[in-house]
Amino acid sequence: MIQKKTELPQIFESFGEARKNGFLAMKKMKDNGKGVVGQFCSYTPLEIFMAAGLVSVGLCSTSDETIPEAEKVLPANLCPLIKSSYGFAITDKCPYMYFSDLVVGETTCDGKVKMYELLAKKKNVHILELPRRQDTPEAKALWRAELVRLKERVEKDFGAAISDEHLRDAIHRRNIERRLLKELYELSTMAPPPITGLRQLQILFGSQFKFNWDEKVAEIQNAIDSIRAAYEAGERPVPADVPRILITGCPMGGVTEKVVKVIEEAGAVVVAFENCTGAKPMDRQCREEGDPLTNIADHYLQIGCAVMTPDNNRFELLGRLCEQFQVNGVVEMTLQACHAYAVEAHSVKAFLQEKGIPYLQLETDYGSADIGQLSTRAGAFVEML
Amino acid sequence: MIKASVGIDCGSASCKGVLLQEDAVLASCVQSTGWSPRETSRAVLEQLLAKTGLARENVHIVATGYGRVSIDFAQRAVTEITCHGLGADYLLPGVRTVIDIGGQDSKVIAVEAGQVRSFQMNNKCAAGTGRFLEMSANRMGIDLAEFASLLPEGKSCSLSSMCAVFADSEIISLLAAGKSREEVAGGIIQLVVDRAVALAARVESSPPILLTGGLAGMEGLRIALERQLGQPVAASDLSRFAGAIGAARTYWMRKARK
Numbered sequence: 001m002i003q004k005k006t007e008l009p010q011i012f013e014s015f016g017e018a019r020k021n022g023f024l025a026m027k028k029m030k031d032n033g034k035g036v037v038g039q040f041c042s043y044t045p046l047e048i049f050m051a052a053g054l055v056s057v058g059l060c061s062t063s064d065e066t067i068p069e070a071e072k073v074l075p076a077n078l079c080p081l082i083k084s085s086y087g088f089a090i091t092d093k094c095p096y097m098y099f100s101d102l103v104v105g106e107t108t109c110d111g112k113v114k115m116y117e118l119l120a121k122k123k124n125v126h127i128l129e130l131p132r133r134q135d136t137p138e139a140k141a142l143w144r145a146e147l148v149r150l151k152e153r154v155e156k157d158f159g160a161a162i163s164d165e166h167l168r169d170a171i172h173r174r175n176i177e178r179r180l181l182k183e184l185y186e187l188s189t190m191a192p193p194p195i196t197g198l199r200q201l202q203i204l205f206g207s208q209f210k211f212n213w214d215e216k217v218a219e220i221q222n223a224i225d226s227i228r229a230a231y232e233a234g235e236r237p238v239p240a241d242v243p244r245i246l247i248t249g250c251p252m253g254g255v256t257e258k259v260v261k262v263i264e265e266a267g268a269v270v271v272a273f274e275n276c277t278g279a280k281p282m283d284r285q286c287r288e289e290g291d292p293l294t295n296i297a298d299h300y301l302q303i304g305c306a307v308m309t310p311d312n313n314r315f316e317l318l319g320r321l322c323e324q325f326q327v328n329g330v331v332e333m334t335l336q337a338c339h340a341y342a343v344e345a346h347s348v349k350a351f352l353q354e355k356g357i358p359y360l361q362l363e364t365d366y367g368s369a370d371i372g373q374l375s376t377r378a379g380a381f382v383e384m385l
Numbered sequence: 386m387i388k389a390s391v392g393i394d395c396g397s398a399s400c401k402g403v404l405l406q407e408d409a410v411l412a413s414c415v416q417s418t419g420w421s422p423r424e425t426s427r428a429v430l431e432q433l434l435a436k437t438g439l440a441r442e443n444v445h446i447v448a449t450g451y452g453r454v455s456i457d458f459a460q461r462a463v464t465e466i467t468c469h470g471l472g473a474d475y476l477l478p479g480v481r482t483v484i485d486i487g488g489q490d491s492k493v494i495a496v497e498a499g500q501v502r503s504f505q506m507n508n509k510c511a512a513g514t515g516r517f518l519e520m521s522a523n524r525m526g527i528d529l530a531e532f533a534s535l536l537p538e539g540k541s542c543s544l545s546s547m548c549a550v551f552a553d554s555e556i557i558s559l560l561a562a563g564k565s566r567e568e569v570a571g572g573i574i575q576l577v578v579d580r581a582v583a584l585a586a587r588v589e590s591s592p593p594i595l596l597t598g599g600l601a602g603m604e605g606l607r608i609a610l611e612r613q614l615g616q617p618v619a620a621s622d623l624s625r626f627a628g629a630i631g632a633a634r635t636y637w638m639r640k641a642r643k
Binding site for chain 1: 451463464465466467490500501502503504506508
């Protein structure tokens with residue numbers, strides 16, 4: 001069994017208020033005996049941690065603050081998400097990374113895989129081998145075996161026993177959460193939408209940092225109810241005639257909010273996110289009858305991401321969302337050096353061209369140097385719709 | 386009462402202004418942007434008003450270019466991409482592709498009846514921009530006009546570096562190795578053209594093609610572009626004002642729609 005970290009980092013006092021609160025909230029949970037698992041990717045099966053009574057938290061760090069530190073080790077022209085994640089790990093500046101007893105990585109891209117090897121020198125790391133096919137029996141078998149291996153690792157590291165009953169209960173609870181988040185973002189199918197895209201993203205992103213499940217679902221339900229009530233009372237935060245945009249591409253949140261901001265400042269509204277913070281992991285429900293581990297494995301493997309080949313599920317979802325949300329244009333955000341998404345952008349463009357939906361690709365990183373150019377591009381795109 | 390519209394295209398290198406009455410350009414003016422886009426834009430506006438004798442309250446002002454956000458006296462701001470589309474259609478009615486090589490950006494815009502259909506811009510990098518040419522000319526100890534005069538020779542040499550900083554040291558090496566200024570200038574223009582052609586390929590450009598932006602008057606550049614694209618590339622005396630004309634036109638287009 002591993003030794004759980006409960007003391008605060010030495011640089012704690014110099015931290016900003018929000019992060020200080022994050023540290024204190026996390027410390028309280030640790031003091032109450034909770035184990036914490038940090039993860040980076042939507043493919044990570046959270047049900048396994050939930051079934052073990054652990055807290056899980058997304059570590060895909062979304063700020064450029066620690067990138068200079070990371071660049072002492074990692075190449076500068078690497079994806080900012082990888083550099084930021086690693087930087088937060090080695091500087092103890094992220095409460096979630098700092099207090100993670102176990103960090104679960106996955107083989108979604110070469111940069112991440114190699115970064116995890118370096119990270120393993122600092123943290124307790126477990127890597128899931130993710131296949132790149134979603135439809136073959138071999139891929140499905142490999143992925144299920146990987147989840148068995150993860151379950152055994154969690155049981156060993158945290159001294160927990162994970163029964164099928166625990167897993168079934170976790171699937172059920174996660175399904176409730178997925179259904180609620182889907183209900184929330186689907187509010188923006190209304191015309192005009194009841195919330196801006198920035199607000200939607202902030203709620204979706206923020207929900208990842210609520211660690212008490214009961215409180216989390218209550219808060220999401222509350223958000224849905226209050227947004228709906230305000231709308232019914234006649235509140236219209238978005239004018240009826242502005243172009244409706246869907247964002248697709250790399251994971252969003254944190255500083256990448258800048259992309260939503262430039263689009264909405266240009267006079268459009270973002271109604272949907274076909275991203276990992278958004279529809280990608282929330283669109284489908286996990287099967288509840290039958291072997292729970294098989295169900296979890298099947299469920300996660302079907303997420304449509306550019307790391308898959310072929311990536312049919314992404315296009316199916318993208319096409320469906322464009323119709324459901326009645327979008328006037330699609331903006332793809334790719335992070336610098338994210339080859340899988342950057343290359344697939346060509347296919348996304350062709351796919352949308354066939355549907356007659358205007359498309360714009362924006363490449364960016366976690367810095368603010370490109371805001372002027374982003375706003376010119378986004379502005380011109382909105383002007384042409 | 387509004388009698389005319391003023392378009393101010395405040396770019397990173399120069400600030401262009403035109404005063405437009407319906408379809409007639411009554412005055413134009415260009416000034417180096419300098420350190421204050423707002424003050425330079427104000428000076429450009431004053432000159433346009435002085436040239437036409439119109440009062441401030443008789444004009445509607447539309448700003449574009451990177452400095453558009455700081456022009457607080459404009460009634461509206463529109464991106465330079467939309468403006469170049471509209472301006473190019475004014476200069477060459479029926480234009481389908483606009484190649485704009487500006488101070489810090491180069492763009493290729495596909496248009497139909499002045500409306501932008503799609504566009505491509507260089508990333509945050511000076512390769513292939515006016516700034517790149519200016520730096521290269523400086524390195525050769527000449528100004529842009531002299532640089533342009535070296536091009537009609539049609540001489541060229543191969544430069545491999547797309548990066549403005551690396552190209553700078555490559556230019557030094559080539560000159561040191563005895564290449565003529567004509568050859569080096571030709572090589573530099575080829576880099577700019579290659580970059581523009583790569584952008585054009587991504588917007589599936591079609592003729593007629595118009596070259597706009599501050600470098601549109603550089604005949605050697607236009608000819609090199611034609612050669613590489615295998616299609617005629619037009620330029621107009623007012624090409625550098627395309628963005629400003631487009632900005633001024635947005636007023637009349639909106640008015641016509643109402």
